[in-house]
Amino acid sequence: MIDADVHIPNPRLRDLYPLLPEHWVEHFENTMDKGASQEYYPPKSPVSGRRGGLEELREAVFERGGAEVAISSCLYAVDSIHNPDVAAVLATATNDWQAAEWLEREPRLRGSVVVPIGLPAAAVEEVERGAGRPGFVQVLIPVRTEHPLGSRHYHALWKAIEQSGLVAAIHFGGAPVMPPTPTGWPSFFLEEYTAMAQVFATQLTSMIVEGVFDACPGLRVVFLESGFTWIPSHLWRMDKEWRNLRRLVPWVRRPPSDYFREHVRVGIQPLDAPPDPAHLCEIVDQLGSDDLLLYASDYPHVHACDAGDLLLRLLPESLGRKIRSENARSFYRLSEGG
Amino acid sequence: MKYVVAEASEIESGGRKIVTVAGRSIGVFNLDGEFFALRNRCPHQGGKLCEGKLWGVIRSERPGDFRYRPSREILCCPWHGWEFHVRTGQSWCAPERLRVRRYEVETVAGEEIAEAPDAASAQPDDPDAPVPGMVKGPYTAETYPVTREGEYLVVDIPR
Numbered sequence: 139m140i141d142a143d144v145h146i147p148n149p150r151l152r153d154l155y156p157l158l159p160e161h162w163v164e165h166f167e168n169t170m171d172k173g174a175s176q177e178y179y180p181p182k183s184p185v186s187g188r189r190g191g192l193e194e195l196r197e198a199v200f201e202r203g204g205a206e207v208a209i210s211s212c213l214y215a216v217d218s219i220h221n222p223d224v225a226a227v228l229a230t231a232t233n234d235w236q237a238a239e240w241l242e243r244e245p246r247l248r249g250s251v252v253v254p255i256g257l258p259a260a261a262v263e264e265v266e267r268g269a270g271r272p273g274f275v276q277v278l279i280p281v282r283t284e285h286p287l288g289s290r291h292y293h294a295l296w297k298a299i300e301q302s303g304l305v306a307a308i309h310f311g312g313a314p315v316m317p318p319t320p321t322g323w324p325s326f327f328l329e330e331y332t333a334m335a336q337v338f339a340t341q342l343t344s345m346i347v348e349g350v351f352d353a354c355p356g357l358r359v360v361f362l363e364s365g366f367t368w369i370p371s372h373l374w375r376m377d378k379e380w381r382n383l384r385r386l387v388p389w390v391r392r393p394p395s396d397y398f399r400e401h402v403r404v405g406i407q408p409l410d411a412p413p414d415p416a417h418l419c420e421i422v423d424q425l426g427s428d429d430l431l432l433y434a435s436d437y438p439h440v441h442a443c444d445a446g447d448l449l450l451r452l453l454p455e456s457l458g459r460k461i462r463s464e465n466a467r468s469f470y471r472l473s474e475g476g
Numbered sequence: 477m478k479y480v481v482a483e484a485s486e487i488e489s490g491g492r493k494i495v496t497v498a499g500r501s502i503g504v505f506n507l508d509g510e511f512f513a514l515r516n517r518c519p520h521q522g523g524k525l526c527e528g529k530l531w532g533v534i535r536s537e538r539p540g541d542f543r544y545r546p547s548r549e550i551l552c553c554p555w556h557g558w559e560f561h562v563r564t565g566q567s568w569c570a571p572e573r574l575r576v577r578r579y580e581v582e583t584v585a586g587e588e589i590a591e592a593p594d595a596a597s598a599q600p601d602d603p604d605a606p607v608p609g610m611v612k613g614p615y616t617a618e619t620y621p622v623t624r625e626g627e628y629l630v631v632d633i634p635r
Contacts, residue, residue, distance in 0.1 A: 385534060
């Protein structure tokens with residue numbers, strides 16, 4: 139079994155001091171700047187990250203969870219930092235910290251390169267540093283960004299990720315200057331969390347329509363904590379609009395749903411499950427391919443329902459096997475046995 | 477059955493004429509001196525396809541790349557913008573399953589039409605007057621005379 143979404147806790151700023159140039163240590167010590175905010179959720183809530191160590195992760199993910207390989211990310215929000223030099227230097231230090239404290243100590247754990255997404259040129263440098271670095275298999279990009287991810291603003295970054303051989307993991311969250319819903323700033327967390335599916339949908343549309351996959355035909359993208367039940371109807375609509383307006387974006391030479399199925403994979407946790415679980419089977423069928431879904435636990439975040447338990451109980455064994463391991467093994471190009 | 481639908485000189489290059497023959501609305505297009513006829517009905521939802529705009533052919537290898545051939549032979553339905561190739565009737569958005577009905581068009585000398593064996597019995601003011609191998613199209617309804625000197629567009633509509 140391969141777990142496509144586990145988290146390692148954010149580093150404390152002090153953890154990064156040994157990895158930072160001296161003048162930045164002095165900067166953090168002597169100013170009010172304490173780096174990125176720590177969490178998306180209230181501290182100690184079940185969906186909030188806990189400061190568990192490597193032993194706790196080993197026990198939960200590999201021993202009890204049964205994963206052969208787990209793909210981790212650290213959600214330290216460098217994208218929330220407006221000082222460009224601080225964002226870049228903390229991204230670099232966070233990656234060095236992940237390598238030294240987690241990835242080098244646990245070979246079954248794979249990592250995600252953190253990038254200052256608000257600064258695409260600096261993000262490219264960080265991707266190049268991560269290419270071929272032991273343990274790292276993907277680049278972490280928060281789904282909420284300042285510009286649509288397909289815009290030309292990010293094309294050099296996509297090209298760098300494609301050439302690095304890393305996967306682009308687009309993950310729930312992000313803290314850009316833009317509101318988290320298409321119509322502006324909501325008042326309550328409930329609105330923001332629910333709207334995240336629309337943010338994923340918009341980013342998917344943007345990347346396909348603006349030609350990211352035509353410019354980077356080898357690019358592989360995984361959506362993490364996006365949910366997937368919104369995807370079939372969104373693809374139907376995008377295909378329909380493409381037939382009407384195709385000539386304005388002539389680089390999009392196939393129906394958008396083709397690009398999605400070729401380039402994108404989706405983690406299953408958390409699951410926006412219908413009240414009748416039997417309807418889930420229909421939605422999985424409507425996705426149009428057995429290759430798309432990846433088992434994910436979202437460790438250490440705890441959700442109301444375990445997507446793996448619910449989904450894998452409903453689906454045929456052959457499809458369950460693909461979701462549990464084969465899809466991730468093939469997409470991440472992991473060798474047999476990890 | 478073949479129908480005379482227009483005088484060849486009447487449709488200029490890049491132009492079109494929409495005619496009704498055998499109960500069908502048909503668009504006749506002049507692409508740089510070549511004539512093509514398509515059913516004036518979009519296979520998507522029945523829009524008047526032949527009233528749509530003509531576009532050149534654009535190909536692209538990557539975002540921002542536009543390779544334009546100004547041949548203006550892509551017809552876009554005015555309802556939903558679905559594209560069809562005037563030369564072939566082929567859809568450009570779902571080529572594997574969609575095409576619009578196309579008909580053969582030929583340019584025939586008036587002399588040939590006039591000398592067809594039963595041409596004499598075809599009255600200029602009789603829209604249904606049979607001409608062997610040809611039925612006069614809307615021009616006969618407009619009492620349009622087929623002269624021996626002219627050249628005419630004839631559309632072949634299988635029964």
